[in-house]
Amino acid sequence: MRRVVITGMGAVTPLGHTAPATWAALREGRSAIGPITSLPREALRFGIAAEVRDFDPLQHFDEKKLILLDRVSQLALVAAREAIAQSGIDFARENLGENTAVVIGTGIGGEHTNDEASRRMYAENNPRLHPLTIVRLMANAPACQVSIENGLHGPSFATVSACASSNHAIAQAFHMVRSGVASAAVAGGTESCITLGAVRAWEAMRVLADDTCRPFSKQRRGLVLGEGAAVFVLEALDDAERRGAAILAELSGAGMSADAGDIVFPSDAGAALAMKRALADAKLAPDDVDYINAHGTGTPANDPTETRAIRATFGGRADALAVSSTKSMHGHALGAAGAIELVATIGALCDSIVPPTANFIDPDPACDLDYVPNVAREMPVRAALSNSFAFGGLNAVLALRRAP
């Protein structure tokens, strides 16, 4: 089995349009949550989210190409370009692109395209839909666009598992690179679903916060939607060393599980099973881990459940762990969440700085771990987990080590 490393990362998030800009904001504990600007606020119950602001697609794509791209693919392509450029990988060399995989997760796909088509049809009674509606809205569009733009002919597809889509995508890419099924992989997640229909649907579930996102804090009032994309280049350690690439981190394991229980209510057993599998896969002992980037949605149900799951997995080590939810800053980007949080986790491993849980007020007795409230912490981070737990009870956890 080959060892797998990450040699490039790119991100377009509410905190910044690049991975370094995003990481800088995370270190500073800056939150991008604010009033929604892209929708009529009077139509919304609370009207807050973490939006990617000032993203001008024409800076990145010519009009001919743009006509093919929903915003969800635009964000993914821009993030992929950054990751590939940073890695310095040349897919043309040694025919590498012939078997490089692309796996991009998304929870929903081309939601803006769907919204626009619905508006024309039902609101305007206009039966003529744009002929590129399907190619824009299909959930595999971001993966296809990354494959096409870079000439990557390996196994390529989307993973769709709501809030765990990114981690499932990265796990699949990891397995393919580790086993040698793929030579290398471009993997991550993307989401852009701050549309009237999607926000209203979230409002109807009554899980949105009306103030901001305060994970693990007693005053938490729910989740806050976000959007964005993050994409990574995965390759075998040997290949990266041979070409002299700078290694950001080692992706050392992945653990997945299904609660097989409730469609919305999370299970600590299911979450713990995924974490335990990730540790075992990475050959990490609980004492080797210093940081967990938590799923930490800020809902009443997730945070105590995740806390119990971490305790069940780590036993006595749990109290020594730094655990933070960066959703307090970039919001919950659903299918892109795990990828954006991997930027935070890699940042922690590279810089020995753990990003905080922002907006934290008072501790909740049901959430009794060290959540790194409000201020980043300088500390050695040898290994870390990044948790994603989706509606439907689908859990995916990534395990990373500092670059060898």
Added chain:
Amino acid sequence: MSSVKDTIYDIIAKESGIDRAKITPEATLKDLEIQSLDAVQILFEIEDHFKITMPDRDPNFDTESVQGLIDTVEKLVAEQGAKPAAS
């Protein structure tokens, strides 16, 4: 024509599957052991039936007890009626 109370009792019984006779005005949905996903469906069915928008964790409204739901609906329906009819 059924009263607001009757309608709300019907909706709670139908959505949660509990015996209508168990519902009392003082009980909260939690007391009735109604799961959160059933509770949001109850709120939605109430909204859809009365064509109103139920508040979400607004401290001025009680949407947890059955009587609170009845009072909230009656207040919102009255406000609705006071508005000029949409053309």
